Structures are given as structure tokens and as C-alpha cells.
Amino acid sequence: MPDQCPLCHLSVTPKDQGVSISFESGGWPCVERLLQCPNQKCNRLFIARYFRSQPQTVVYFLRSCVPVELKVVQQSATILRVSPDFCSIYQDAHKAEQHGLLLVAGPGYRKALEFLIKDYIIGQLKEPDPEKLAADKATVEKTLLGTCIKTYVKSEQIKEIAKRAAWLGNDETHYVRKWEDKDLKDLKKLISLTLHWIEIETLTLEVIADMPEGKV
Ligand SMILES: [Zn+2]
Numbered sequence: 021m022p023d024q025c026p027l028c029h030l031s032v033t034p035k036d037q038g039v040s041i042s043f044e045s046g047g048w049p050c051v052e053r054l055l056q057c058p059n060q061k062c063n064r065l066f067i068a069r070y071f072r073s074q075p076q077t078v079v080y081f082l083r084s085c086v087p088v089e090l091k092v093v094q095q096s097a098t099i100l101r102v103s104p105d106f107c108s109i110y111q112d113a114h115k116a117e118q119h120g121l122l123l124v125a126g127p128g129y130r131k132a133l134e135f136l137i138k139d140y141i142i143g144q145l146k147e148p149d150p151e152k153l154a155a156d157k158a159t160v161e162k163t164l165l166g167t168c169i170k171t172y173v174k175s176e177q178i179k180e181i182a183k184r185a186a187w188l189g190n191d192e193t194h195y196v197r198k199w200e201d202k203d204l205k206d207l208k209k210l211i212s213l214t215l216h217w218i219e220i221e222t223l224t225l226e227v228i229a230d231m232p233e234g235k236v
Pocket of ligand 1: 026062
């Protein structure tokens, strides 16, 4: 029995609707079974697909549930402000990952990371002259991600985490993989840490700007 609804993604014990059929897929015996999500807010029907584990046995194992509704990653309001492009690209990479398209999800996460770091750096530029500011912005946009992190990121924590995220991110796009023992999960963990550091720093600066002095 599946332990999660493919539509609302809650952990549930689905209700068996007592309808199932047997069929063959590529000469392999399969069963489809109609289930219903018990979550009152969802309540929807879905199909669990089972494949026989060995041709000579009658043991079937759960292969997949259909249809699937993709999970949406909600970024915080702070991160949405820092880099709306990061949020959109991350969302697309996450959709690709859920479709099992891991070879394009990795470069997608790498691209999202680049937008996050560069937008964060651009947001930190303090140049009063608009022309100079535009020139500084263009320089950041053209600079390689690793160099950007080294040159512009002031916070040591963000620098250290972002640097490592970029190492793994580059592995997703380069022909030769350097970090063979690391995968998409590690890259996502580092992106998530980078996000949290940026969020903490941005919120801290906002609070300090909002309450600059103590009251007597
Ligand atoms: Zn559900």
C-alpha cells in the first residue's frame, strides 16, 4: 500500500476502492488498483501500479502512483525579494527532478544558485552614482560564479557555503565530475544553507535599519 498521496503529498493510508485490473507491460505482469486519499481536503482517487517481482512468483511490488501532482517549493518572502529569478529557476529544476529528469535538474539547480548569488551581490552594491552602479552590476553579471563569491561576498559564512555549493554545481554542468561521492541531494543541501544564511543576514540588516538606536 502506498504511504503517501501522490496528489496532496500527505502521509496517508489510502482507502482501497476494491477495483483492480491485471495487464501486461512489455510482457511483464502488472496490476493497477484504484485507491482514494482519506485526507478530507484532498479526497481524490488515484491508481497504484504494481509489477510482479519475478516471473515465476505471485509477489507484486508497488512501482508508482498516478497521476502525480508536482510539489511546489515555497521560498520565503525575503528570498523572493532578493532573487525572483532564483525562485523560478529552482522551481523548474525541482519539477524536472520530480519527473526523474536528473540530468537536467542538476544544471538547473546550478543555474538557480548563480542567480541567487549574483542577485544577492547586486543587492548589496552601495554605489550612489547610477551610472557607476549599472557598470558594477554588469561586471558582476559577467564574472564567473566562483570569482564573484571570492570577490564580492563579505559574510564569511555565506562565502564558505556558497563556494562549496558552486563546486558541486559546477560538477553538474562540466564534462568531468570532480566530486564523485556527492550528488543532487548534497547540492540542494548547500543551496538551502546558502539561502538560510542570506535570509538571516538580510533580515538582520532590515531589523537594524528599522531600529537603529535604543530608546531612553
Ligand atoms: Zn491526497
